[in-house]
Amino acid sequence: MVLTTGVAHLTIGNLVMWLIAFFFIYLAITKNYEPLLLVPIGFGILMVNLPLTYLMEEGEGLLWRFYHYGLEWEIIPPLIFLGLGAMTDFAPMIANPKTLILGAGAQFGVYVAFFGALILGFKIPEACSIGIIGGADGPTTIYTTVHLAPHLLGATAVAAYSYMSLVPIIQPPIMRLLTTENERKIKMRQVRPVSKREKILFPLVTVLVICLIVPASAPLMAMFMLGNLFKECGVVKRLSDAASNELMNIVTILLGVSVGATMSAEHFLKWEVIFVFIMGLVAFAFSTAAGIVLAKFMNLFTKEKINPLIGSAGVSAVPMAARVSQLMGSKADPKNFLLMHAMGPNVAGVIGTVVAAGVFLALAG
Amino acid sequence: MIDWGLAVKILFFGLSAVFSSLALLIGAIYAFGKILKHMEEESK
Numbered sequence A: 001m002v003l004t005t006g007v008a009h010l011t012i013g014n015l016v017m018w019l020i021a022f023f024f025i026y027l028a029i030t031k032n033y034e035p036l037l038l039v040p041i042g043f044g045i046l047m048v049n050l051p052l053t054y055l056m057e058e059g060e061g062l063l064w065r066f067y068h069y070g071l072e073w074e075i076i077p078p079l080i081f082l083g084l085g086a087m088t089d090f091a092p093m094i095a096n097p098k099t100l101i102l103g104a105g106a107q108f109g110v111y112v113a114f115f116g117a118l119i120l121g122f123k124i125p126e127a128c129s130i131g132i133i134g135g136a137d138g139p140t141t142i143y144t145t146v147h148l149a150p151h152l153l154g155a156t157a158v159a160a161y162s163y164m165s166l167v168p169i170i171q172p173p174i175m176r177l178l179t180t181e182n183e184r185k186i187k188m189r190q191v192r193p194v195s196k197r198e199k200i201l202f203p204l205v206t207v208l209v210i211c212l213i214v215p216a217s218a219p220l221m222a223m224f225m226l227g228n229l230f231k232e233c234g235v236v237k238r239l240s241d242a243a244s245n246e247l248m249n250i251v252t253i254l255l256g257v258s259v260g261a262t263m264s265a266e267h268f269l270k271w272e273v274i275f276v277f278i279m280g281l282v283a284f285a286f287s288t289a290a291g292i293v294l295a296k297f298m299n300l301f302t303k304e305k306i307n308p309l310i311g312s313a314g315v316s317a318v319p320m321a322a323r324v325s326q327l328m329g330s331k332a333d334p335k336n337f338l339l340m341h342a343m344g345p346n347v348a349g350v351i352g353t354v355v356a357a358g359v360f361l362a363l364a365g
Numbered sequence B: 001m002i003d004w005g006l007a008v009k010i011l012f013f014g015l016s017a018v019f020s021s022l023a024l025l026i027g028a029i030y031a032f033g034k035i036l037k038h039m040e041e042e043s044k
Helices: A012-030 A036-050 A060-074 A076-087 A089-094 A097-105 A107-118 A126-137 A139-147 A150-165 A169-176 A194-214 A213-231 A239-260 A271-299 A308-316 A320-332 A340-362 B004-043
Strands: none
Touching: A012 A036, A012 B004, A036 A060, A036 A150, A036 A239, A036 A340, A060 A076, A060 A139, A060 A239, A076 A139, A076 A169, A076 A239, A089 A097, A089 A194, A089 A340, A097 A150, A097 A271, A097 A308, A097 A340, A097 B004, A107 A126, A107 A271, A107 B004, A126 A139, A126 A271, A126 A340, A126 B004, A139 A150, A139 A213, A139 A239, A139 A320, A139 A340, A150 A169, A150 A239, A169 A271, A169 A308, A169 A320, A194 A340, A194 B004, A213 A239, A213 A340, A271 A308, A308 A320, A320 A340, A340 B004
């Protein structure tokens, strides 16, 4: 009788994972670290580390069904992007398109971590999944990892979301190190108003350009732009509202629980997970640095100077990275308002990360 | 055994794709911005 209970089959690994689950839930509730993801992830970890529940039993388990039909079937990340598109304002980027390139610069960290992971002994598909953490985009990280290295899903997803929530801590020292006081004080011209027609044309043009160059990015990019078109066209408010609210909330729950469900003790308590976290941090740091350095490089050629602090916002943790740029800029000069300027590279970084992921999937998949 | 050739190929194509797609997008945004501005001026 006792042997039919979960208690009899508990392992030390299960207990360790419970502690990790409780830690994530604690961080989410008391410190407000990415609560929308860390609460369901934490609870998913708890659920999957309850013995004899068979929640991740292939073909039968509840959590397995969420994971298989939501993530393996590539449904959830594109739907998240649909919601993100419906919530994103691309006007600052359209108003000053050259800042788009800062979203590209911030992808350097992806490749630094990619090679770092290879040196540490990971295989190429695993290194791609680890590298993409540097793009600071949770759904893209999950989408890439499910395809290329599903056994690393829990580690890469948690690393990506953890570092995204730690952007206000990780980025400022790098920003101070790479910029002078005078550079941080650079004032940029006020962002011009963007017409409704431009905002409507943008998602249509973007999906054509990006998907023709990198077809593998289509599932994420097309849904991102569809959501944005819902938002900007103004005639499908119900769809826009549903995409950015009800749908987004539903798939976020399923995403979090599914990711947590991959973190059973036997899959998560491995040395390689620690390396994933270390390389993820490396990716983040280098992406931040590369965005700043690229902005400084652009200043050698442009008449209108770019405040290099907005380069770090190319790390696509929207809108936190842009807020950090604003904060650092206002510390140097309280009258300097960089937020709208930083939003340009911030949302461009999302596009850049999806393109980088598309190339990973095309070449390593 | 790591296929370093593939790794370098991924680096090269990855960065090329990111920069070229965003550069094209920048060009497209400037282009349609100018076209729309021209259309608005014409209609005035």
